[in-house]
Amino acid sequence: MILDPARAWQTAMEADAASLLPGHAHGARIAWHRGRTIDREEFLSHVHQVMRALAPWPDYVINLCEDRYLFMVAFAAGVAQCRTILLPPSRAIGQIADIASGYPRSRRLTDSDVGGVLSNAAGSADLEVPVEHVAAIVFTSGSTGVARPHQKRWGDLVLHARLAARRLAIDASDRVTIVATVPAQHMYGLETTVLLPLIAGATVHSGRPFFPEDIRCALAEVPEPRILVSTPMHLQVCLAAALEWPAIECVISATAPLSKLLAAHVEQALRTRVVEIYGCTEAGSIASRRTVEGDLWHAYEGLTLREVDGAVQVSGAPLPDAVPLTDVLRLHGTATFHLLGRHSDMVNIAGKRASLAELNIRLTEIDGVVDGIFIAPESSADSVARLVALVVAPDLSENEILAALAPRIDPIFLPRPLHKVEALPRTDSGKLPKEALAEFLAQIEAPRRTHRQ
Amino acid sequence: MDRTEQPTDIRLSPLELEVARLIVESLNLEDIHAEDIDPEAPLFNEGLALDSIDALEIALAVSRKYGFQLRSGDDNIHIFSSLRALSRHVNDNRSSG
Numbered sequence: 001m002i003l004d005p006a007r008a009w010q011t012a013m014e015a016d017a018a019s020l021l022p023g024h025a026h027g028a029r030i031a032w033h034r035g036r037t038i039d040r041e042e043f044l045s046h047v048h049q050v051m052r053a054l055a056p057w058p059d060y061v062i063n064l065c066e067d068r069y070l071f072m073v074a075f076a077a078g079v080a081q082c083r084t085i086l087l088p089p090s091r092a093i094g095q096i097a098d099i100a101s102g103y104p105r106s107r108r109l110t111d112s113d114v115g116g117v118l119s120n121a122a123g124s125a126d127l128e129v130p131v132e133h134v135a136a137i138v139f140t141s142g143s144t145g146v147a148r149p150h151q152k153r154w155g156d157l158v159l160h161a162r163l164a165a166r167r168l169a170i171d172a173s174d175r176v177t178i179v180a181t182v183p184a185q186h187m188y189g190l191e192t193t194v195l196l197p198l199i200a201g202a203t204v205h206s207g208r209p210f211f212p213e214d215i216r217c218a219l220a221e222v223p224e225p226r227i228l229v230s231t232p233m234h235l236q237v238c239l240a241a242a243l244e245w246p247a248i249e250c251v252i253s254a255t256a257p258l259s260k261l262l263a264a265h266v267e268q269a270l271r272t273r274v275v276e277i278y279g280c281t282e283a284g285s286i287a288s289r290r291t292v293e294g295d296l297w298h299a300y301e302g303l304t305l306r307e308v309d310g311a312v313q314v315s316g317a318p319l320p321d322a323v324p325l326t327d328v329l330r331l332h333g334t335a336t337f338h339l340l341g342r343h344s345d346m347v348n349i350a351g352k353r354a355s356l357a358e359l360n361i362r363l364t365e366i367d368g369v370v371d372g373i374f375i376a377p378e379s380s381a382d383s384v385a386r387l388v389a390l391v392v393a394p395d396l397s398e399n400e401i402l403a404a405l406a407p408r409i410d411p412i413f414l415p416r417p418l419h420k421v422e423a424l425p426r427t428d429s430g431k432l433p434k435e436a437l438a439e440f441l442a443q444i445e446a447p448r449r450t451h452r453q
Numbered sequence: 454m455d456r457t458e459q460p461t462d463i464r465l466s467p468l469e470l471e472v473a474r475l476i477v478e479s480l481n482l483e484d485i486h487a488e489d490i491d492p493e494a495p496l497f498n499e500g501l502a503l504d505s506i507d508a509l510e511i512a513l514a515v516s517r518k519y520g521f522q523l524r525s526g527d528d529n530i531h532i533f534s535s536l537r538a539l540s541r542h543v544n545d546n547r548s549s550g
Binding site: 411 | 483484498502504505506508509512513516522523524525
């Protein structure tokens with residue numbers, strides 16, 4: 001039985017607190033961890049155990065668990081005690097350190113912290129979380145150079161998960177198992193691999209399979225029906241591997257647009273249907289489409305889109321405030337749209353998003369870097385081209401600059417290549433016109449191209 | 454460069470050279486010559502500074518050329534710890550190429 005989302009929120013608000021795992025009845029399976037199932041009672045006993053064993057808990061927790069089940073236990077243990085889980089935009093140690101320094105009453109939690117205290121202790125009482133409690137703060141790359149926090153209240157997360165579950169037709173009675181290649185620390189992974197399981201009653205595989213063969217094995221390990229949660233980049237690699245795939249009910253893709261061609265090939269080769277989710281860290285997932293059916297996106301029931309001051313905003317019950325979207329959308333009414341492209345400052349490499357302005361700040365912050373700029377590649381949706389960087393740094397080598405960048409940004413944004421230059425083609429007023437930059441870059445790259453020919 | 458004067462442990466075996474070429478080609482590493490890669494140097498984070506996306510590309514190229522699938526596992530860190538380690542893994546698992 002899928003609750004009507006609007007009523008669910010009403011109910012959730014009237015009740016001051018919402019159950020930690022409303023999706024699971026007694027005895028239901030919540031995770032597939034290291035080759036065996038973990039049911040609701042065992043999960044709750046693990047949560048209680050972790051709550052006790054890792055006391056005292058500071059107000060904020062940076063959950064770095066890579067094992068999805070341990071992440072979920074740590075998340076639940078923190079949230080059930082009204083702590084807030086911080087989710088940095090990347091695992092770059094500099095970024096994590098920056099966030100930690102902004103929250104002095106915080107600690108990191110890793111797989112060994114959480115895994116090390118799990119036992120089969122008794123005590124599997126249900127846990128409740130006040131709907132107003134800020135369960136998580138997710139951070140996005142900000143164009144000012146400072147990561148921007150976005151608060152997610154527990155009640156909003158519950159309602160949002162119900163909207164998503166309704167759209168994806170996931171119901172506890174289906175007993176689906178989710179296998180995912182994406183990390184739990186980002187909004188997409190948090191929604192699909194932590195919140196959907198807790199709130200909509202799915203089972204989740206605790207791994208984060210990487211190579212196509214790993215993904216195939218993880219899927220084969222769990223019973224049907226199976227859902228694969230992944231990204232265009234990973235799907236493309238899986239397709240190219242030409243493996244025999246187990247039965248998959250549905251493939252969910254997000255983080256970057258999926259081409260119709262790739263979606264069609266995946267549907268054919270994996271004998272499944274491919275559903276794309278569109279969303280962002282700020283708003284969570286907001287729309288979906290069956291890629292092969294057409295370009296139009298359909299917002300979840302209960303969400304509304306409208307144009308305000310030249311940008312599209314999304315609003316609805318799970319969003320305390322209307323959220324402006326950073327992409328360029330063409331609306332058709334308030335619930336349907338075409339996705340035209342990204343705001344020029346935003347870059348998406350292999351499904352990870354960043355502000356170019358922020359990356360430029362990280363680059364020019366480096367001691368010895370006098371000037372510098374990242375340039376986004378002209379790439380097709382399915383290939384992974386990297387950022388190029390032009391850097392003025394007379395006293396540093398390329399390797400030194402790269403080494404200085406590495407702790408500051410997600411590795412996917414490290415430039416390939418990084419060109420050291422004498423100066424950038426700035427105008428007298430310090431601006432860097434797009435055409436001048438493109439011409440400048442072409443000149444730098446031309447000798448290489450002719451050499452290769 | 455006179456190769457006979459290099460210490461033995463950084464000379465590439467034929468398979469290592471072949472795998473080095475596979476890496477350079479599949480990743481479009483424009484400025485790298487396969488024969489200059491230090492077989493004992495790390496492939497990830499330092500050395501060639503490859504990342505996880507590159508690992509996927511390499512896995513695909515390896516499966517096409519040598520007929521087996523790379524897998525993560527306890528020994529995965531070691532497989533990618535150097536060109537030498539990766540080549541050893543290819544040698545142990547290849548079914549073609």
